[in-house]
Amino acid sequence: xxxxxxxxxxxxxxxxxxxxxxxxxxxxxxxxxxxxxxxxxxxxxxxxxxxxxxxxxxxxxxxxxxxxxxxxxxxxxxxxxxxxxxxxxxxxxxxxxxxxxxxxxxxxxxxxxxxxxxxxxxxxxxxxxxxxxxxxxxxxxxxxxxxxxxxxxxxxxxxxxxxxxxxxxxxxxxxxxxxxxxxxxxxxxxxxxxxxxxxxxxxxxxxxxxxxxxxxxxxxxxxxxxxxxxxxxxxxxxxxxxxxxxxxxxxxxxxxxxxxxxxxxxxxxxxxxxxxxxxxxxxxxxxxxxxxxxxxxxxxxxxxxxxxxxxxxxxxxxxxxxxxxxxxxxxxxxxxxxxxxxx
Amino acid sequence: xxxxxxxxxxxxxxxxxxxxxxxxxxxxxxxxxxxxxxxxxxxxxxxxxxxxxxxxxxxxxxxxxxxxxxxxxxxxxxxxxxxxxxxxxxxxxxxxxxxxxxxxxxxxxxxxxxxxxxxxxxxxxxxxxxxxxxxxxxxxxxxxxxxxxxxxxxxxxxxxxxxxxxxxxxxxxxxxxxxxxxxxxxxxxxxxxxxxxxxxxxxxxxxxxxxxxxxxxxxxxxxxxxxxxxxxxxxxxxxxxxxxxxxxxxxxxxxxxxxxxxxxxxxxxxxxxxxxxxxxxxxxxxxxxxxxxxxxxxxxxxxxxxxxxxxxxxxxxxxxxxxxxxxxxxxxxxxxxxxxxxxxxxxxxxxxxxxxxxxxxxxxxxxxxxxxxxxxxxxxxxxxxxxxxxxxxxxxxxxxxxxxxxxxxxxxxxxxxxxxxxxxxxxxxxxxxxxxxxxxxxxxxxxxxxxxxxxxxxxxxxxxxxxxxxxxxxxxxxxxxxxxxxxxxxxxxxxxxxxxxxxxxxxxxxxxxxxxxxxxxxxxxxxxxxxxxxxxxxxxxxxxxxxxxxxxxxxxxxxxxxxxxxxxxxxxxxxxxxxxxxxxxxxxxxxxxxxxxxxxxxxxxxxxxxxxxxx
Numbered sequence: 001x002x003x004x005x006x007x008x009x010x011x012x013x014x015x016x017x018x019x020x021x022x023x024x025x026x027x028x029x030x031x032x033x034x035x036x037x038x039x040x041x042x043x044x045x046x047x048x049x050x051x052x053x054x055x056x057x058x059x060x061x062x063x064x065x066x067x068x069x070x071x072x073x074x075x076x077x078x079x080x081x082x083x084x085x086x087x088x089x090x091x092x093x094x095x096x097x098x099x100x101x102x103x104x105x106x107x108x109x110x111x112x113x114x115x116x117x118x119x120x121x122x123x124x125x126x127x128x129x130x131x132x133x134x135x136x137x138x139x140x141x142x143x144x145x146x147x148x149x150x151x152x153x154x155x156x157x158x159x160x161x162x163x164x165x166x167x168x169x170x171x172x173x174x175x176x177x178x179x180x181x182x183x184x185x186x187x188x189x190x191x192x193x194x195x196x197x198x199x200x201x202x203x204x205x206x207x208x209x210x211x212x213x214x215x216x217x218x219x220x221x222x223x224x225x226x227x228x229x230x231x232x233x234x235x236x237x238x239x240x241x242x243x244x245x246x247x248x249x250x251x252x253x254x255x256x257x258x259x260x261x262x263x264x265x266x267x268x269x270x271x272x273x274x275x276x277x278x279x280x281x282x283x284x285x286x287x288x289x290x291x292x293x294x295x296x297x298x299x300x301x302x303x304x305x306x307x308x309x310x311x312x313x314x315x316x317x318x319x320x321x322x323x324x325x326x327x328x329x330x331x332x333x334x335x336x337x338x339x340x341x342x343x
Numbered sequence: 344x345x346x347x348x349x350x351x352x353x354x355x356x357x358x359x360x361x362x363x364x365x366x367x368x369x370x371x372x373x374x375x376x377x378x379x380x381x382x383x384x385x386x387x388x389x390x391x392x393x394x395x396x397x398x399x400x401x402x403x404x405x406x407x408x409x410x411x412x413x414x415x416x417x418x419x420x421x422x423x424x425x426x427x428x429x430x431x432x433x434x435x436x437x438x439x440x441x442x443x444x445x446x447x448x449x450x451x452x453x454x455x456x457x458x459x460x461x462x463x464x465x466x467x468x469x470x471x472x473x474x475x476x477x478x479x480x481x482x483x484x485x486x487x488x489x490x491x492x493x494x495x496x497x498x499x500x501x502x503x504x505x506x507x508x509x510x511x512x513x514x515x516x517x518x519x520x521x522x523x524x525x526x527x528x529x530x531x532x533x534x535x536x537x538x539x540x541x542x543x544x545x546x547x548x549x550x551x552x553x554x555x556x557x558x559x560x561x562x563x564x565x566x567x568x569x570x571x572x573x574x575x576x577x578x579x580x581x582x583x584x585x586x587x588x589x590x591x592x593x594x595x596x597x598x599x600x601x602x603x604x605x606x607x608x609x610x611x612x613x614x615x616x617x618x619x620x621x622x623x624x625x626x627x628x629x630x631x632x633x634x635x636x637x638x639x640x641x642x643x644x645x646x647x648x649x650x651x652x653x654x655x656x657x658x659x660x661x662x663x664x665x666x667x668x669x670x671x672x673x674x675x676x677x678x679x680x681x682x683x684x685x686x687x688x689x690x691x692x693x694x695x696x697x698x699x700x701x702x703x704x705x706x707x708x709x710x711x712x713x714x715x716x717x718x719x720x721x722x723x724x725x726x727x728x729x730x731x732x733x734x735x736x737x738x739x740x741x742x743x744x745x746x747x748x749x750x751x752x753x754x755x756x757x758x759x760x761x762x763x764x765x766x767x768x769x770x771x772x773x774x775x776x777x778x779x780x781x782x783x784x785x786x787x788x789x790x791x792x793x794x795x796x797x798x799x800x801x802x803x804x805x806x807x808x809x810x811x812x813x814x815x816x817x818x819x820x821x822x823x824x825x826x827x828x829x830x831x832x833x834x835x836x837x838x839x840x841x842x843x844x845x846x847x848x849x850x851x852x853x854x855x856x857x858x859x860x861x862x863x864x865x866x867x868x869x870x871x872x873x874x875x876x877x878x879x880x881x882x883x884x885x886x887x888x889x890x891x892x893x894x895x896x897x898x899x900x901x902x903x904x905x906x907x908x909x910x911x912x913x914x915x916x917x918x919x920x921x922x923x924x925x926x927x928x929x930x931x932x933x934x935x936x937x938x939x940x941x942x943x944x945x946x947x948x949x950x951x952x953x954x955x956x957x958x
Contacts, residue, residue, distance in 0.1 A: 006944060007841050007918070008685045008913055009899060288855055328710055330818050330929075
């Protein structure tokens with residue numbers, strides 16, 4: 001038997017020499033090879049499109065997107081049997097092209113495919129969800145948000161409730177709520193400080209209501225993410241009454257009310273919203289995700305700011321949580337902690 | 344004809360006008376800077392400040408340049424220059440090309456970079472060089488040999504401890520250009536940190552001065568061989584910090600202040616050479632020494648021919664090791680693979696119960712306690728690996744602690760008792776639960792029965808060992824690329840000229856591979872081969888690599904942080920290895936147990952026995 005090559009370096013050279021003796025043949029067509037997720041049946045074409053879509057979401061590769069669209073075109077040309085999901089992925093993929101190309105008609109084309117699907121499958125829950133998402137993407141791309149998009153989403157939700165089919169409360173469709181939340185957040189930032197916007201408040205209330213519906217219907221594996229979102233929504237909603245309360249309680253304010261609320265009313269409202277925020281953040285707690293711990297901590301601090309009877313208790317718990325978060329993130333929350341300790 | 348000549352002349356005139364100004368008069372140079380720096384009192388005050396500065400002579404000036412000029416420079420750079428990510432064991436940074444050849448660029452390039460050109464002219468002007476010479480007392484500086492580059496630091500970028508002593512550099516400077524409309528806060532990271540020295544050429548592991556750089560601020564220091572150690576703290580936020588890094592060199596032939604032979608003398612002091620110095624290795628801890636086995640123990644491994652564990656031995660092994668790896672067929676397969684590749688990775692090495700308990704303890708330590716932020720916070724049985732221009736990490740080697748000053752180190756090396764590692768004794772001391780568990784595991788890995796198992800897996804007979812429990816903390820720890828001694832084999836022990844190395848990767852946050860697999864948070868172990876027969880690196884940068892380049896032949900092995908995975912490697916002296924700096928944004932520390940053994944090849948052993956029989 002030949003003496004063995006001792007050492008990583010020598011073994012590597014040996015391996016390399018063997019490889020050079022037997023070169024590996026490269027594929028001739030230079031095409032792209034995509035590995036589909038394991039649960040996809042490659043012989044089922046619509047399943048394959050679903051697999052490609054999931055691959056696209058993971059890698060955000062424009063080539064994969066083009067591949068989906070070409071494949072959908074081919075299936076229609078060949079008169080193959082398709083279903084509502086087919087039109088969903090078709091429409092979504094065309095809409096996604098807007099991220100890579102400045103093509104004016106992208107959204108029109110996407111909605112055209114979706115509407116064709118709705119015509120053929122009028123009871124499709126998913127198509128309405130997808131239509132809502134693509135429509136909101138279109139409006140924001142054009143810089144012209146219209147709230148008729150909310151009723152499209154509501155239609156999808158109603159279809160689900162009527163048929164008791166909640167399969168489509170999934171990650172893809174949740175993006176509609178995330179996009180809307182992002183839009184509302186940006187509008188609020190750009191709004192003047194004292195400006196009260198009833199429309200924005202309407203959207204915030206709508207968002208809260210429909211996210212509450214979503215959490216009841218989605219799968220377990222999505223719940224933590226949605227709880228975190230709900231926690232944030234309630235925390236944001238609590239800002240106004242909390243600020244009113246602390247101003248009336250601790251500062252010399254000339255009037256006994258602000259925005260029509262007196263101190264007690266503001267405190268009650270803030271407490272109600274903050275208790276919900278804390279509750280949702282607690283449900284979102286993930287040992288692997290430090291941000292969920294910080295969510296609880298920050299909500300507890302806010303709660304402590306208005307709940308005089310239990311202030312010490314909330315601050316104490318917040319400090320314990322933020323200390324752990326700070327340890328695990330190598331000092332990222334040092335400033336928040338120091339501030340809390342000073343207070 | 345006359346018209347055509349006139350037209351031609353006009354074109355030439357236009358061309359001349361279009362060429363950028365490349366000569367600047369005194370007034371122009373002076374106005375490139377803030378007026379304060381030309382004030383005598385300012386210069387004297389700064390000179391005194393530098394003289395009194397610690398840990399070595401360095402200086403800083405806020406608002407150095409004409410504000411508009413520098414804003415223009417920043418805009419030009421952002422618009423016109425592309426950056427390439429460069430990453431080695433010692434840094435991660437986005438670099439532009441070298442700016443020394445600005446003068447040689449064509450019109451298009453110059454027109455795109457007029458402010459940058461002015462800046463370079465200003466920095467290397469005789470006026471500014473004289474200013475630097477005055478305040479630092481460093482002597483004359485070359486105006487001919489310019490040496491600047493633009494670096495961009497963003498999230499994750501860093502530059503580990505070094506002293507800039509290369510070639511003919513005399514003064515280092517860094518001119519900072521973060522966003523001029525925003526204060527660069529301490530929590531963003533990216534600070535310049537200066538390190539005192541234990542002795543010349545051996546920096547302390549903790550920095551003693553820190554500069555949080557603002558727009559239009561310059562930091563500079565004379566390159567002081569063996570003293571001017573510094574690093575760039577990692578940028579931890581999603582912020583973008585531009586800087587122009589450069590050096591003034593010693594005067595070149597023909598320049599005022601040129602001294603024949605000075606360049607060669609300066610180059611001899613290069614730290615790269617000092618790094619190799621045996622004398623300075625006395626300050627390296629932990630030492631690369633392995634403890635020899637007693638003859639009785641050695642005989643056990645020598646005599647081991649096949650799988651033959653007693654019930655008692657199996658019971659002890661299975662307290663720790665996954666029982667799959669105690670089955671003879673499995674061991675044989677692992678042995679076969681190992682002989683072929685000289686490397687093997689054994690996943691889920693520890694059994695579930697032991698692994699779960701250990702995981703909870705490690706994770707609890709990370710959550711309940713902040714990681715030590717400097718060497719003084721590191722408590723026994725842990726110690727800090729030094730010096731930081733080679734390595735920094737926490738380790739347990741089973742030996743007593745000592746202080747990291749010159750006197751204590753000399754006592755440790757030359758006067759005090761030379762203790763051998765004793766993990767069993769450590770277990771009896773009052774240490775924390777996590778440490779106790781790690782020590783228990785270490786004791787097991789030092790046991791005879793574990794080494795019998797190892798011999799069966801590797802067909803290598805261990806003759807000596809070193810074991811370290813290690814922790815690499817985010818934002819602090821790393822090991823730079825090093826090789827072993829060239830001569831590892833001790834002939835009287837008939838050893839092979841290799842080391843058998845084991846790394847039991849115990850990073851608890853790696854249970855979720857997503858936390859580490861991208862490599863962006865560092866902490867990975869990488870083995871590379873040296874390029875040439877002499878075993879020396881041809882490149883100036885010994886560890887430039889492209890880890891994602893599948894055609895990069897020099898990378899022999901790389902491994903992200905893992906949980907409960909044992910890797911065995913036969914490492915020959917041509918293998919360079921490092922542990923990449925762990926980012927402050929990593930999800931947790933890298934934890935491992937690292938072992939090294941001198942070995943004898945079991946094949947050689949059998950051949951010798953056959954030879955003896957024949958004789």
